[in-house]
Structures are given as structure tokens and as C-alpha cells.
Amino acid sequence: KAGVTQTPRYLIKTRGQQVTLSCSPISGHRSVSWYQQTPGQGLQFLFEYFSETQRNKGNFPGRFSGRQFSNSRSEMNVSTLELGDSALYLCASSTVRDLNTGELFFGEGSRLTVL
């Protein structure tokens, strides 16, 4: 069974640009969550989608957005990039049952560098 797939794995952008990251969950998983990981702030929750609906949102500015498609694949977008957006962006998927008990299955992440 394939794991959570995130693309691209690495990317470099400049300030002011926008970026779209993609996440394909494990087959059968309908929940997708996104986390930002930085050395200073650690792991911070961005948002969670279930059946194409955003169910939870973390404390991030409106420049951060996401969506989920009918096949459960998810994308997140960051507009007007800032230097502080440089981070590892992790996607995690879960079944409905696992979601209630918190077991998440993580992808390897997309490492974004903003210059």
C-alpha cells in the first residue's frame, strides 16, 4: 500500500511569489492535515480537510490556504511568500476511525526555501 506522497520534495522561491504544494493521501484515507515544521516554532497545525471540507484551521494568516479534491488529494497554497515561510510542510492522512484517536500517517514533506 503506497504511503502519503508529497510533491515537490524541494523547491526554492523568492519573496512575493506564490507556491502550491500537493499531497496524495493513502488510498482510502479521507482526512488530510497539513503541518508546518520550522526549527524555531516546531510543528504547527495549518489545516485539516475531510471530504473536501475544511474542518479545522490553525493560527496562520490568510496567505495560507488549501483545498481537497473529490479523490481526497489535497493542495495547499501560500501566496506572497515571506522569508519566514521557509519550512518543511508536512501532509498527513488518516481514516475516519484513526482520526478520532489521532493516528496520522505523514508524508516526507515538501521543503520550501524562500530567498
Add this chain to the structure above:
Amino acid sequence: AQSVAQPEDQVNVAEGNPLTVKCTYSVSGNPYLFWYVQYPNRGLQFLLKYITGDNLVKGSYGFEAEFNKSQTSFHLKKPSALVSDSALYFCAERDAGGNNRLAFGKGNQVVVIP
């Protein structure tokens, strides 16, 4: 505010010795607690969780964790550390607000010395 504390930045242990990574939580009531491990340039891997039941939880790769409600702790343990256990370990609790998102501690770097 909800928080998970991992008080040590780095844990150094000799190969073959017991390994302990400390975690304290803040969720009142019945917490859902988790440990994840992250190897370099990789995502997080689930190790174990406490939902209810026995206070000693056994997980992957020989790890276990002990839930202690009176001390609000959930320390991760392994009786005999391997060099391959060197990684970043995260403790997490489920959001107290009824959301299904996890709040992570800052992580502990474990270094197992051959």
C-alpha cells in the same frame, strides 16, 4: 493554553543502555497522547498512543510509554537503545478543543553513541 512539554533538547545515551525521553501534557480529563519519530529528511512516523486502558503502552521498534495521570507525564522508554534509534522524537496530544488536530512538543534529539 494547551501545551506539550519536552524539557530536554537532546538526549545522549550509550548503545545498549536504557533510553528515556520525557514528556508532560496539559490536556485535562482524558488525554489522547502520542509519540512520533522523525529521521533526517523524512516525515514523522507513528510510534505509539495512549487513549485509555493500561498505563503502559507498547509500540513500534521496542518502544513503550508510561502514562502517569498524577504527574501528567507520558515518557517514552526503550530498555536497550540502538544506534539506529538516533532521531528526533515528538510527543503530541490531541487538541483539547474537540478538534482532531495534534499539538506537538518541540521535539527531542536522541543521539545513541556506539
